[in-house]
Amino acid sequence: MSAPTEHEHHVVGPKVYLLILLALLVLTATTTGVAYIDMGIFNPIIALAIGCLKAVLVILFFMHIRYSSRVMMLTVGAGFFTFLVLITMTLSDYISRNWGLW
Amino acid sequence: MSTIVTLPNQQDAQLPKLSYLNSEYGIKSWLLTGDHKRIAMLYLFSITFFFFIGGAFAGLIRLELLTPLPDLVASDTYNKLFTMHGVIMIFLFLVPSVPATVGNFVIPIMVGAKDLAFPKINLLSWYLYIAGACFLVAALLNGGVDTGWTFTTPLSTHYVNTHVITAAMGVFIAGFSSIFTGLNFIVTIHRMRCPGMTWFRLPLFCWSNYAASILMVLGTPVLAITLVLVMLERTVGIGVFDPTKGGDPLLFQHLFWFYSHPAVYIMILPGMGVISEVISTFSRKRVFGYTAVAFSSVAIAVFGFFVWAHHMFIMGVSNYSALVFSLLTMLVAVPSAIKIFNWAATLYKGSLTFETPMLYAFGFMGLFTIGGLTGVFLGSLGMDIHLTETYFIVAHFHFVMVGGMLMAYLAGVHFWWPKMTGRMYPESMSQLSAVTTFIGFILTFFPQFIVGYLGMPRRYHAYPPEFQVLNVLSTAGATVLGIGYVLPMLYMPWSLKYGKIAGSNPWQATGLEWQIQSPPLTENFIDIPIMDHEAYDYDWLEHNTAHEVTAVG
Amino acid sequence: MHDEAHPAYLRHHFVTVGQQRETASFGMWLFLLTEIMFFGGLFMAYLLYRNWYYDAFVAGSNTLSIGLGTTNTAVLILSSFTMAMGVYSAEIRNRKGLLISLSLTICLGLVFLGIKTVEYHNKYVEHHIPGADFSVEDFVHPADKRDVPLAPDMAQHAQLYFFLYFAMTGMHALHMIIGISILFILLYQAWHGAYVNGHTSTIDNFGLYWHFVDIVWIFLFPLLYLISRHPLK
């Protein structure tokens, strides 16, 4: 028997890892540097965008999702999706409380 | 296509010489087992034990409510009774009931695997369950806890001095047991299916357990962190849920219900899976609209994450939010309706017999329909104002959880009992208990809808005298219900020794689990099977049986 | 004496090594999903109170040392890299590489925890630990002229920030400690020749865990340290 969704195993080489490491370090420096520039509302947005970018890099390459099956990608997506459901649906309550007097 | 199924002659059935039950002996071989079937048995024993503990509390609650006066127990004792009833029944019985016993036993066999993907983690989850249960029992023995099973802040964090932390710890640990069970199921159903077992050849029991597992894996951690925050709030006073320190007690409600609403789907979905199996088997008919039933399970799981705030409509969530959550609640009711009608349609042109599991399944359909429809009452914003926090809620919840889930659990245990033990339960006795349960249930909980609309609040120790008649009815019903539950406790152990020998497929069901010996071998299959037919293919079964007979003859 | 198709580490209920590996990594990922949701509750609380008490959160954030925070981020990313190299070494059956990578990962993990301890100690010295010892003095009468003085009631809410800071970084540190403990076990086993025989599942999956802990920090860092830093004049 072979599992129906078995996926080719991919070995990621040190070159890719090194590249990602450099990218992550550069992004870390950027996010710290950018924090010192006052951009108002964009500060947290940029900080989070860089954070997301870094996380995606780690997930895709360090955690090999780039080389995994679609089921795995969906699974990872589902996790973050549920997290977003928790955040957005809860905040929807808190934000819209100020819209009315109730 | 037509199917004639003749039940096998059980006279000459014999117990197999070797099975998972006698492959090894001794306490150690059970406590350190990796075999999913043995772990299922461990769960069966522990869950039954806690079911009767929780049931005893329920009995005391009903006894107290026989009279309007607070005369049987003191108020705080009463509060502890219903708290422990809720905590034990929900976290130690309902959440693990079908998945951890029946599911653990049959899912690997249904998908054609030798075991669950992670046998050790499976065993670990039983130990976590026991550890959590120990904490809860410790809380109980030390004097109990009286926060209600919802651990509502700031009551639980600042205003009670019972054993909240011990109890919360117990729930926290039991939660991880549930996470690991769910994780194991998802991985098993994804990765361990035998050749030819495509997603749409899976029995619907696997689909519904898969859906419930998603909820377990993604929902339970939120409960865990919420309980951690409650424990910290109580010990250190962190202020996250404390309005005097700037925290918001409603945040607790959000986080708690984010798990605890999906939790009711965790409880009911596996039960729906059982009903699909039972209805199909005893109508000798493929489940009507297989894909619709399968996808409705997944739909319930997905929508289940979007509706939690309907527990908070009167608690001061924003009205806009309430609108959205009410709308989504209406949507989540639809898949349940689809399931009910598909099961009913499965009966059409079947060849029905009414063995005990089928009776329980009918009970499930009736009671769950009432439970589900009254859920629509509560999901409707305006109606919810009057009905919430009254006995209407209590009745609704029990119709879904006891009328629905417990019926399904009993259906499942009876249905797979021959497979688990190799012996039949006594049929007429168990039919009697099924009918008793149904009557007792209606008598217990239907009056609670009425007394709820009259306005009797839940968790009340004493109540105005005009509610007494309905409460007396309810208590009387609880007695009948109790008898209905004790009966299986008597005849099931009896059948272990004296029951008729079942043979491998007493119901002539189609699942892979019925094609192997009962009780099964330790690794289920000698050779990994190859699935070459659809689920619920009774023609295949008939052909197969005929073939076997010819081969033997 | 096992052939390639049925090596010793293939457990009884799996058919092929590939199936076993994919099953293990799928299980690990599902576990990480539960971790996402576990931290999710804390992130939710953080977002809510950050919106409500923004000034207090800014003030609290400004008391953290951005130098230490950035260093720690870099250290953790480096440790993720060494862990990834460990996985690679195991894949190509290079025992020496594996041992070096695991050791480096442990060291970097310990450095991270060390720096964290220093930061925690600073908070203790400054009376910024929420609870009985908390002092609002630094926020009501800030030493730094660029800081906006907070009203006392708002300053009290800085406690919420610090609680969330300790809860989130503490939960993260707990994961680090668990990770490092497992790393020691892995190192011991690798020393005795494990994981270079083609059975890399354990190392792979631990790698996933370690990277996940890294990801959590990647979000904690901007959220806790970089809320609103003073512009460089």
Next chain:
Amino acid sequence: MHISPVLWQFLVRWLTNSALFPPEASAIAPQMDAFYFFLIAISAVGMIAVIILVFGFSILYRKEKSPVATQIEGSTLLEATWTIIPLALFMICFVWGALLYFRIYDPPTNAMNIYIVGKQWMWKAEHPGGQHEIDSLHIPINRQVQLTMISQDVFHSFSIPAFRVKREVIPGRYSTVWFEATATGTYHLFCTQYCGTDHSAMIGEIVAMTPDDYQKWAAGSTSGASLAQNGERLFASLGCNSCHSGEASARGPNLAQVYGSRLQLTDGSYVTANDAYLREAILNPSTRVTAGYAPIMPTYQGQVSEEGLIDLVEYIKNLNSNYRVQQTLTASQLSTGQAGASSSGPTSAPMNYRTQETLGAGHAGPAKSGAGAPKVPGTVNQ
């Protein structure tokens, strides 16, 4: 424990009084019951459908009659049918329920306001005229009554089944509910949110009276000082008037006519000064500061009880903003602020502090010592 020997009496009472429905005693109750009947009708139809299908098929296709099962795959048409019909019915429920919800929770504009404070395990009602009640609430019928409620400890829930209204009473935040009683009588008041040991003793009665009776009751049970007057005393004793003096140079904004007005905050956003905002401004003054003022006000968290806060809110509410009250003033008016000074505060018109009667000369007295720097009560809650 004893089973009541007069059980049959209860049976009679149950059947004659409120067998299946509580009395309909408010304007909203008939609407709620109508919706309830509709929901029951839907449920009955659904239930009967299921029962007919299950029993019908059980009889028609039992093994004796139908030894051969016919395999049927399914039917998309049928699936669509029993998806769309329930969905449509549920959508009707949703819309109807939402309308009812807004009718119940939408506060009326000119209702009579009563304050409710919930605590373990009693209900305290505070009428603006100074009538204080515990575990009971007297209200006039045919008059819209709004309850502004708060809990001083845990979650409670204020439920009057006969009026079909219920609202959670939340610690740290005002919630409101309103009703219009239509029939005189005494009705149950329940706390429906589990709140600790004596949860089931946290009950009371709602006495709905004719307006005349209510007037008599109100006159007979007043404590002598209205909430606003109590508030004025408290205002003075807390030293609020040292900053909120109404003068242009005052450190705090002029509070006259502030209630109900739209204030601009320091961060540019706007907020309506309602009860909740006023309460929040006393407890967490720097969270939402009015534009043009420094966040120097100390917090009164832990220093003022919820009743005290209600008094203060009621006092500020009545600061010259209610012309109807002003016209009915009988006693001389006490003014403290300098009427001539034009205010640069959020309320443009210069206003005097006025009270309904000449009780409590707090504002005329000297400002408290140490008025220069506000006391920092820092770690009140620690």
